[in-house]
Amino acid sequence: MKNIETVLVTGGTGFVGAHTIVQLLQKGYKVKTTIRSLKRKKDVFEMLKNRGITSFDNLEFIEADLTKDENWDKAVKNCEYVLHMASPFPSGEPKDENELIIPAKQGTLRVLNAAQKANVKRVVMTSSFAAIGYSIEPKHHIFTEEDWTDTNAEIGAYIKSKTLAEKAAWNFIETEGNTLELTVINPVGIFGPVLGKDFASSVNLIEKMMSGKMPAIPKVSFGVVDVRDVADIHIKAMTNPLAKGQRFLATSDGTTSLPEIAKLLHVQPKEYAKKVSTKVLPNWLVKILANFKPELKAVATQVGRVKILSNTKAKNILDWKPRNQKEVILDTAESLIKFGIIK
Template identity: 35%
Template sequence: MELVLLTGVSGFIAKHVALKLLNAGYSVRGTLRRMDRADEVRAALAPYLTEHAGELSFVQADLESDAGWAEAFQGVAALVHTASPFPGAQPKDPAQVIRPAVEGTERVLKAAAAAGVTRVVLTSSTVAVLNEAKPDTLQDEADWCDTHLPTTTPYARSKTLAERAAWEIAKTRGLRLTTINPGLVFGPPLDGHYGTSLALVERILKGRDPMMPLVGQPVVDVRDVAEMHLRALERPETIGRRYIAASGSMAFVDMGRTLKAAYPTRRIPTREAPQVLVRLLALFDPSIRTILPKLGHLERVSNARAVKEMGMEFIAPKAALLAAADWLVKHGRIRA
């Protein structure tokens, strides 16, 4: 079966993508910045692999260095590029996020083109879709984040500029590109390395905040995101198109109420915080500062293209949230 190069294989989404690809019979070569994480990835995937799974191997390569990429692409039929920095709080220097995301995407896609690998599936984000100049409107793949708005976060800029760079390289180098644009990714991780999105669920379960800000975002289950990468790879008709991965939107206060209903003995916030209080707290908490531009808005995107063209049947937002919470509780990440 074909060999797929999967960048950033140790990531939360990437591990699920690797599992989908392997169980579909593909061989997967995962890139790692540090080879000492190879055993971690193998251990995470092992319980879920079928007897017909493809072979898993690893290669050392870093988004910020040219070293190793030419070797990584040897014998590869397709690239799935998931690696990109995802900060819990926006950095003081936006370039810390933007530069590695954009330059890393350029480096990897140009290396693919140089190696004659033309089929590419790229993990982007709904932040590259959502235009803050159109708050509370249903947005779709025709929409793009406006990177020139002063309220656009460095993370949103990084994903938008990286995706635009990918489309430009695809155009000039003849790459057959598909992008997957996930919302806030919940669902169960395959191991304890789950990053920023599940850290939000952890924060709510721990009752760290007495109230919830009036903010809402598109939500998706990680298993659906992985399935969309597989379907994109296997369906030539997806080439040249973006696909939003989202099952609906949830306000943070609804996340709190959903989790409180599931875990009634836990001190979980269910009240909506006054906006003036959120702005005050943001002065002291960088992770709260991140959401200020979105305060008072429910961001909404359409998944119609993924449903129609990929045949996706999405896991509901509440089910994705509860699956994440259930994993965190069962694996001792939250004290009883």
């Protein structure tokens, strides 16, 4: 299948970026992708090969960094569409929130600016559920694309950076976008098959549980979505005329919790399931421990809170059909075993 249109994917070394490149190449698009260093080209080739890609004739690499102006004009040149997926994700809470906020916001504006000058038709930006659901009381509330996280509320730097970057994007389109169209995807926790040793921080949760690094589990609930479905929703949103100017919450049906995931992981062969703890940490203990363990701070604010999420809009407008949670989690676990990440 031949397709003459060219799509730029920012962040080709990323978990979502690599899966998206796979699907675009399979659909016959020409793909350009930005990576911070061309030395990482071989890593991308490796990941794509692991998903069955054998020809790289339609793939071009551009060295570009979200914190620098160089090469963005070259990256967007002759592209009909831009899928802006690259974004800094911290391993922990930074000392200064601006370490995250400034690159997220400025990087987004760099990409939009370059796209607008190059007459790109549409940018599909990867935002996050972080920009939707972290300041509204979840009791009796169904979260949809209409909701926004209040940046004045007490929220972590990452959540704030995603919200401010998305708001900056919509503001740019309104004030100086001209004919450039914008669509935003807001995924929840992204899981699914890894393509190698590089994967999303959400997948780290499964890795920690399976390798016995989590002796007891906090009672935290969240939405999950498969990386393959996140790639799919971006491509659907890229070409669907009705997606112009819209945000889409990307989540499987329902929510799950870490204790439920632990139970699911026990479906694995015994040698892989044996290290998965099913001991649940009491909520009060998580809150006390958060005073001594900074990595538990964000978790402590969410224990015992169940959020109801709606994916109706994505299903109705884009005819998007996400995988169920069981398949998502078990495929994640299987891939971690396959690549020797879980011994």
